[in-house]
Amino acid sequence: MRQWYDKMLATAELEFRISLLPPISRGAHLSGPHLHAQRLVELWKVEAGNDVPLAHAFRLLDAEALAGAILRTLASGDYPNDPRYWLFPSLTDLLPELHALSWQAMLSGVLSVEAIKSLQGKRHRAVAPVELPRLTPDWDLSRLCQDERDEFLEVRVRRAPAGPVRKRWRKSPAKGDLKSAMGEIAKISPDGVGLDKVWNALKGYFPEITRQQAQNAIKAYAPQLKGRRGYRAKIKSPV
Incomplete structure (x- = not known):
């Protein structure tokens, strides 16, 4: 319960800080969603090597991923069209997209996961990407479950260490x-x-x-x- 309470406080603080960001003019910026994504990355950035609880894994996403989440949320919601300023979804509305992107990053190994194994565990250990597909994230409590049973507790996430440099291929936007x-x-x-x-x-x-x-x-x-x-x-x- 304490972990859930702390998470709600942290999310509420982020919502408040986002609400204080200045509006973005449509006339001055054609790429409002991407600019807003860059501001969010800066607002909630995590220092290199630090981890965050599973509930806040979205803070490790890059601006391009966030911009896509913003666009998809705007397209699927009923948001008014202000001709002067860009309107953006609230963090609460964004969370389903952000959680989906965070989970995919964990499955692919872009984000590394550590957790305590069930109720008998005492120390955090690495959770390999191959273990994740059979599990379901409980975002509110930062747990990983299987068939409604807690498999891993106090899940925390960080950016995986950089591997060998590979040739980067350009991919088409969705x-x-x-x-x-x-x-x-x-x-x-x-x-x-x-x-x-x-x-x-x-x-x-x-x-x-x-x-x-x-x-x-x-x-x-x-x-x-x-x-x-x-x-x-x-x-x-x-x-």
């Missing part, structure tokens, strides 16, 4: 995230704004997106933004 981002850009961009401006705006959501991927996104989700030869459109700030 179609749902890309469609949501294009929808937001289209709301405040005039018709015919052109590929280069849309590409730069998309980089705020997906830093590694290629020019070809941006061109394909325009064709699939917002063909009205395609530039017209001999015409240069400007993005105006909303009144």
